[in-house]
């Protein structure tokens with residue numbers, strides 16, 4: 001099951017080790033492969049004001065489960081760890097060559113492994129020349145320390161610029177994008193309530209992906225934090241528009257036809273779409289995890305997909 005990533009953002013902070021291990025075990029038992037983390041997870045949820053707890057708990061889990069490292073793939077990131085507690089984003093570490101080098105060393109140390117299959121620039125660094133970041137990341141690929149490279153929260157023009165820079169210099173460039181994406185669409189011209197200004201998938205991002213088939217899309221916050229189904233998690237203000245009403249109606253119709261539920265239909269729509277997205281789900285319970293697994297294995301008919309796409 002390569003089309004679902006388990007988001008480990010809150011492991012080691014909000015979720016204690018016991019709960020984290022329970023979710024990780026269940027994920028692997030269900031055939032899950034990809035686990036998404038970052039060196040900075042989760043600085044905002046830890047009294048220290050610094051991250052690393054998620055990778056540390058993953059490292060402990062890997063150490064306690066001999067052989068499991070060969071069955072899973074690690075996706076981790078660099079660039080968002082604050083250098084001063086309580087001062088994010090203004091003191092985010094950025095993406096200088098030095099930070100990239102020490103970033104991966106720290107991540108691998110905490111994870112207790114010698115490589116990560118996917119390594120992300122967590123957000124653009126306006127202060128470091130792009131060439132420097134591209135070269136530093138390429139060196140990690142050349143050394144076999146990381147497999148694939150991706151960028152998260154980048155505006156499309158910077159993704160293209162980074163890829164072009166890598167191409168011209170004969171280096172390995174980004175072939176993965178990680179942004180916020182779900183079935184419901186925020187009202188145009190609103191600023192989505194994600195931390196990152198260019199963190200949301202837009203029509204332009206989708207168009208870019210259509211024209212660059214070597215790129216893959218990973219989608220964070222795919223279930224909008226539970227807002228599809230939970231009265232205690234109302235939708236954010238940017239979803240307050242008539243398109244949401246129409247999309248929720250179709251979602252409900254198809255959830256009834258498939259005897260599933262909104263969350264499962266959303267995940268099926270994402271994984272089976274064009275371009276296909278890999279949802280990164282953040283789950284708190286085994287039941288939520290099971291629902292996510294059921295979602296990415298649910299097959300929609302062409303007609304159902306057409307109706308979902310057509311609701312605007």
Ligand SMILES: NC(=O)c1ccc[n+]([C@@H]2O[C@H](COP(=O)([O-])OP(=O)(O)OC[C@H]3O[C@@H](n4cnc5c(N)ncnc54)[C@H](OP(=O)(O)O)[C@@H]3O)[C@@H](O)[C@H]2O)c1
Pocket residue numbers: 006007008009010036037122152153178179196219220221222223224225226227229230263280281282283284287288289291292
């Ligand atoms: N690249 C980036 O900048 C970035 C940013 C954000 C996240 N991420 C990645 O994406 C992952 C997921 O992000 P997220 O936690 O924001 O997204 P999410 O999966 O949309 O939301 C997770 C929350 O939704 C609720 N939920 C999950 N499954 C549910 C279900 N079946 N029914 C009802 N509620 C459900 C749970 O809330 P409760 O805990 O209240 O039950 C859970 O904590 C993170 O772990 C991280 O790896 C990346």
